[in-house]
Amino acid sequence: MRTKEGVSPEDWDKLNARVSRQDNVGTGTMKIRKGDKVKMLSGKDRNKTGKVTFVFPAAERLVVEGLNLIKKHQRARQQGQKGQIISKERAVAVASVQLICPSCAKPARIGHRLEGDKKIRYCKQCQMTI
Numbered sequence: 768m769r770t771k772e773g774v775s776p777e778d779w780d781k782l783n784a785r786v787s788r789q790d791n792v793g794t795g796t797m798k799i800r801k802g803d804k805v806k807m808l809s810g811k812d813r814n815k816t817g818k819v820t821f822v823f824p825a826a827e828r829l830v831v832e833g834l835n836l837i838k839k840h841q842r843a844r845q846q847g848q849k850g851q852i853i854s855k856e857r858a859v860a861v862a863s864v865q866l867i868c869p870s871c872a873k874p875a876r877i878g879h880r881l882e883g884d885k886k887i888r889y890c891k892q893c894q895m896t897i
């Protein structure tokens with residue numbers, strides 16, 4: 768099955784399962800981290816904001832709480848139990864979200880600078896460390 772985005776929910780699940788296992792294998796550092804507030808730039812939840820609950824650096828994807836939901840049909844696992852339809856977040860590409868700066872509450876352009884030997888993220892608009 769193919770959706771208009773080219774990948775079926777089943778394929779996404781496989782992708783997610785695969786990247787979960789190699790969660791920290793990613794070489795590049797992601798600009799966005801778990802717990803960040805982001806705005807969706809594309810898809811049906813465009814312009815909505817939410818909190819990042821998972822990041823998959825290896826795949827450069829992340830999951831935003833309550834956004835980009837897919838409906839899944841869950842079968843009854845035990846006799847007497849009903850199957851049900853559940854909603855589940857699907858990972859989105861890092862490129863399709865934008866970080867919201869917690870200090871100025873605007874979509875942030877992120878910069879990096881060194882403080883001692885630590886790499887610090889900061890908002891290019893208000894200069895505050897994120």
Ligand SMILES: [Zn+2]
Nearest residue numbers: 868871890893
């Ligand atoms: Zn800011």
